Amino acid sequence: MSVPARLDRYIETEKQRHFSRDFMTGWQEYETWDEATVGQSGAGQRPFIITEEDILSYNRACGETDPLMIDPEHAHKYSPTGELLQHPVFVTTIAFYCLGERGIGTWIRTPGARNPQQRIEILQPFRYGEVITTTVTTVDKFTQRRKPYLQMLLDFRNERHVFKARWWCSLILPKTRADVARFANA
């Protein structure tokens, strides 16, 4: 599908430069609600190396003005870590990057999905240079008021296996690939 060209003006990081802005790329391979199995677990497709520009971009997009979050020089001098402090919902960026387009958890990219609720726990701040990998487990799947809900737990660890954060990610999804197709081809 066509992607609005105006989005290019907001590119601020290397990851954004190379990440597909076409949400529908490979949608035929995304995991769907009816295929997901509770208890199934797997690894995200690729690691996320934490950089200053990733954190800066997310913080700015949230409208933050605290210099500890948006001024690298100030953060270097005054933040508890000597680095920019990240917004607690920054794991969103890591998840979308790591999950990619194939395999478990790719339903996060489902066209037509709706967001009912989320829970994020922060165990330690992310640090520049850490190589973050995700483990994804499908933890719940049910229908409520005729809406199909799916929930996965994403565990984020660094290269030394230090536990950094957890995200219980829930979406209301089109139920089958045919249902997804109706949105993908809209």
Place this chain on the structure above:
Amino acid sequence: MSVTFSAVAAGDELPPVEQSYAQPAIDRYALASLDMNPVHTNEAWAARAKVFGIPETVGHGMMTMSTLASVVTRAWGVANTSGGSIRFVAAKFTKPVKVGETVTAIGRVKRKHHFGPGKNWVQVDVEARDSTGDLIGFAEVGYNLPD
């Protein structure tokens, strides 16, 4: 920022956060989060698909969650100089945020959890409303506070 556990009381209000959901703000969030769902960024697709029953683009749920969490982080810091830090954010979304909206979020200390020195934390309840006054989401935010 140097807020402490003993200085905080249930019922304390945190300053409100106002966030624009104009299309440039949503576009910027899409790039920053790598959530490129066209329901947020592609007006023509959003009008055809009507995912939420409306023909406009909408803000990301995770953008709303960020606004909700920002009420606490802007008041007390993501990690403050006296050792405070965010424990968790749990959010529910009750109404999609239409493009062009301005969202206002307010927070109030709900409960103090006394677990002993170095382990105490507080729960802040935050809610966000659009310009019509409708509730668009709410959250519980857990925050570790030094004694």
